[in-house]
Amino acid sequence: MKAFLKICFVICLTMGFLNVAGAQEQNQDQQVPKSTFDKYEAFSPLFMxxxxxAFHSATGEPGPMYWQNQANYKIKATLDTINHKVEGKVTITYINNSPYNLDFLWLQLDQNTFRKDSRGSALYPSNDRNGVHTFTDGYHLKNVSISMDHRNEKAxxxxxxxxxQIRLPExxxxxxxxxxxxxxxxxxxPEHGKDRMGRFDSKNGWIYTLAQWYPRMEVLDEVDGWNTLPYLGTGEFYLEYGDFDYEITAPENMIVVGSGELQNPKEVLTDQEMDQLEKARKSDQTVMIRSKAQMMEGTHHEGDRNGMLTWHFKINQSRDVAWAASKAFIWDAAKINLPNGKTALAQSVYPEENSGQDGYGRSTEYVKNSIELYSKEWLPYTYPVATNVAGHEGGMEYPGIVFCSYKSKTSSLWGVINHEFGHNWFPMIVGSNERKYAWMDEGFNTFINSVDTKEFNDGEYYNPSDLQQTGNQMFNEALDPVFTTPDVIHNQQNLGMEAYFKPSTALKVLRNTVLGKDRFDYAFKTYIKRWAFKHPAPWDFFNTMNSVSGEDLTWFWKGWFMNNWKLDQAIEGVDYVDGDPSKGALIKLLNKYKMPMPVTLKITDENNTTKTVKLPVEIWMTGPEYVYNYPSNSRIVSVEIDPNHEVPDLNPDNNTFTKLMEAPVGMDATKVIDNYIEAIGGRKVLEAVKDISITRKEMIQGNEIVFDIKKKKPGKMFLSVSLPQMNRTLAKYIVNGNEVYAENNGQKQEIPEKSKPGIMSQAAIFPELNYGQKGYELKLLGMNMDADGKTYVVQVNTPYGQSKKIYFSADSGLKIKEEVATDNGAAVNRFADYKNVDGVKIPYTEMTNNFGREVKMTVDEVTLNQNLEDSIFKI
Structure with a gap:
């Protein structure tokens, strides 16, 4: 499920405003420990x-006594489009393979979550993604009967x-x-079925996306017994495998698609539709089955005397089925090429609103390529058909069928299709418990999405991320451990990190840095094969990866999954044996927080010789400090930890040791700041600016984000962050003197007292004008030479505890880069494209890092001295 992920990108970006503003406030007398790393805790043998x-073995395999029950379903349902209802009859054949005689059974009735008195309604507000937007009465049960030993009776x-709960007579x-x-x-x-099912009225008729649409068996296993956690909203599903045979009766003018394969095409399709489907099964190019013109004409197969048609589907070895129906569907399809010469069918149904080549006109291409790439990389696709439905859902997955937003286009459409079909491996094939362990399906799936996207169409939508720069988000203290029940996480921003990004990043780190691609891929594929169509617990994954890779990874599972440990590896300095570089360099490393990690060093000496050294995680078994004796021949110019930026780090700034050049004689920090002030307009001009308004725009995942910033002397600021496409304000911050207000997604946010002074300081129109005041400490560290050219590096410590390095061009005097230390590491912003606005130079381009991807914010408009109304800043 992916709909809210782009929102998480933006919220995390704007939350960084608070983190940066309120950073690093310390009691000056407080002694901050050099490191919190504990080698005994990290490498303790008492884990797992x-x-x-005998059911879940220490090797990670299903044990010799492993079992699981089976549930086969026969369903007949009718879609009532007048009353927006489903009427159905389901017969479940439940097979008890367990070693226990069962006196009762448990079933799921997920439609009951839409009742006013449901537990989910109590937990989630109505405007929440998982809240109930319009209530229903849930399931109406007209008859419940059982058949045992050929005896039928009321249940x-x-x-x-x-x-x-069904209580059995025997x-x-x-x-x-x-x-x-x-x-x-x-x-x-319901119209909004918790963003997982429902209906919406398109331009040419209602589109119904039906899931959780029949009573389903709960899982009985050797981990939790009966898995009876209620369906609340965030936690998804845990289901038994079985065979499904189901029929959907709907009005004759509708197209119905569902999990599995259509059994009676001659009874429900026109001759032309059947001919086109047959072409599609043999075509690598998308074939139109039902065009826009045919949809508008309403061509259809004639139904019974009541104008109804019954569509019959089957799917085997599945955990669920879902379906969709509409008269507004355009329909196309193509062949999926699977390993060993096998094939399947990719198809898409969608309304005309987004049927162009920037939208669903490429949907089937995306489905086909997603399935082919996953099948090649991990395990062949197991179902005969893969169907994408354009619905109101942001993105939701079911066996062989997914529901994706009918509004998605280009990269967003590829992303959601690729993500939702990735779920056919996790959890449709590898049947983990989504209701308890969202990271075992969302996180693993997000990982394989990134592998797929890099391959698709020569990387058409691939946007490589700088993992090293994601430490701010990955190791935020506000996060829960990944090993947290989804409905306990509750917060959508945290869910995006803890269920999706953090576990997927952990797998990337495990693949690229800890194990290497060969060992990781072999172990990961082994996990998939071992637990295909079975129910793995978290320990089965951990133990499989340990056993197959040949590594004791308990330190890794502890830090990334079980705890919210932080990683910050630093270079403390470089010395030489007996002070002689030719005798060897002593590179001092520090592991500042609890998480250990192997260390990759890139070392460059004065002879311009560069070597890469890989140090194992075991170096930290000696404690938080490690001195690497590098066999140098000349003086070291630079040392860099993680040169390929493959590992998130809380403070990448201390990953590099570089010998700064000395500044010219007579140059100091105050002169550098004065040169900057003069370069952007001069002190007199800047002090004359009474207010400023700036509108910035950026693109994240194909969506435009607008930042509206207004500042007024003395000490007033207004900042709003909005998503125009959704007509939604994501965040708002107001400063009015000593008052501070923050809001995220319409909800007031409490601000820690220690953060308020820093936030209030952001109201300064040109903060550099204050750097000469009492409480500010300035130091010129030296000169740096890199891709930005020759720059002066100035250390600035503010009265409210903020510490930052600012890089100023030695030629133009302009500010090029700013590195701000925060409670969660360091935030880096780059500035460029300065333009003159009423005598003041303003950077029209600002680059910042979000989830490891550099985000470009472009100024749309700047105005000075508008005489802004004080009411704008009212709290």
Whole structure:
């Protein structure tokens, strides 16, 4: 599920404003420890003990006594488009393969979450993505009966929120005995089904996306017994595997698509549609099955005397089924090429609103390529059809079918299709418990998405990330550990990090830095094969990776998954043996926080010789400090940790040791700042500016983000961050003298007292004018020479505890870069494209780092001295 991820990008970016503004406030008398690393904790042998048994082995394989139950479904349902209802009858054949005689069974009734009195409604507000926007009465159960030993009788059952317990008249025997459960039911279709199902009225008719649409068996396993966590919203699903045979009866003018393969095409399709489908099964190019013109004409196969058609689908070895129906669907398809000469069908159904080549006109191409790439890299696709439906959902996955936003275009459409179909491997094939461990499906899937996107169409939508720069987000103290139940995380921003980005980044680090591609890929593929169509627990993944790779990775699982440990590796300095570079260099390394990690060093000497050295994680078994004796022949010019930027680091600034050049005699920090002030207009001109308005724009995942910034003397500031495409204000900050207000997604945000002075300082129109005042400490560290040219490097410590390095061009005097130390590492901003506005030079381009990707913010408009109304800054 991916709809809210682009929002998380923006919220994390704007939250960085608070982090930077309120950074590093320290009591001057407080002694800050050099490191919090504890080698005994990191490398303790007491981890993952007591988690293995005859069902889940210490090697990570299913144990010799592993079992799982099976649920086969036969369903007949009718879509009532007048009342927006589904009426259905399901017969579940439940096979008890467990070693236990069962006196009762548990089923899921997920439609009950849309009731006013549901637990999910109590947990999530109505305007939340997982909240109930319009209530229904949930399931109406008309008949519940059971059949055991060929005896049919009414079931004795109890409904509790989204669960149903059936109490059996006699135990269902262990090791293979089966029984049938038959339920007649109906429910109203909610418009917004927690962004996972529902309906919306397109230009040419309603589009129905139906999921969680029939009573389903709960999972009984050897990890938690009966898995009866209610369906609340964030936690997704945990389901038994089985075979599905289902029929959907809908009005004859509608196209119906569903999980699995259509069994009766001659009864529901026109001759032309069948001919085109047959062409599509043999074509690598997209073939139109039902064009826009045919959709508008309403051509269809004639139904029964009531104008209804019944569509029959089957899918085997699946954990679920979903379907969609609409008269507004345009329909196209193409062949999927699978390993060993096998094929499947890729298809898309979508409304005309977004049917161009920048939208769903390429949907089937994206489906086809996603499936082919995943099949080649990890495990062949297991279903006969892969269907993408353009619906109101941001993105939601089911076996063989996904629902993606009908508004998505270009890179966003590729991203959501690629992500949702990646879920056919996690959790459709590898059937983990999504309701408890979102990271085992969302995180693993996000990882394979990045591998896929790099390959698709020569990297058409590939945007490489600088992982080293993601430490701010990855190791934020406000995060929960990855090993947290999704509904406990609750916060959507944190969920995006903890379920998606952090675990996927952990796998990248494990692949690129710890194990290497060969060992990682072999172990990861082994995990997929071992647990295909089974139910792995987290320990099965950990133990498989340990066993197959041949590494004890317990230190890794502790830091990345079980705890919210931070990583900050630093170079403290370079000395020489007996003071002689020819006798060897002593490179002093420090592991500042709890997480250990192997260290890659790039070392350059005065002879311009560069070598790369890889140090194992075991160097930290001696403690937080390590001295590497490098066999140098001449003086070291620079040392860099993680030169390829493959590992997130809380403060990348201390990853590099560079011998700065001395500044010219007579040059100091005050003169550098004065030169900058003169370069952008002069002190007199800047002091005459009473207010300023700046509108900045940036593109994130194909969406325009607008920053509206207004400042007025003395001490007033207004900042709003909006997403015009969604008509949504994502964040708002106001400073009015000593008052500070913050808002995220319409909700007031509490601001720590220690952050307020820093935030208030952001109201300064030109903060450099204040650098000569009491409490500021300025120091010229020297001169640097890099891609930005020759720059002066000035250290600035502010009265409110902020520390930053500012780089000024030695030629123009302009500010080129700013590195701000924060509680979560360092934030780096670059400035360029200075333009004159009423005598003041303003940088029209600012580059900042967000999730390891450099984001370009461009100024759209700047105005000075507008006499801004004080009401703008009212709190």
């Amino acid at each position: 003990t007591g988690q293995t048994n 004795d059952y109890v409904v509790s929120d989204t669960r149903m 135990a269902l025997k262990s090791k293979g005995e089966s029984m049938d459960i038959t339920i007649d039911y109906s429910f109203e279709i």
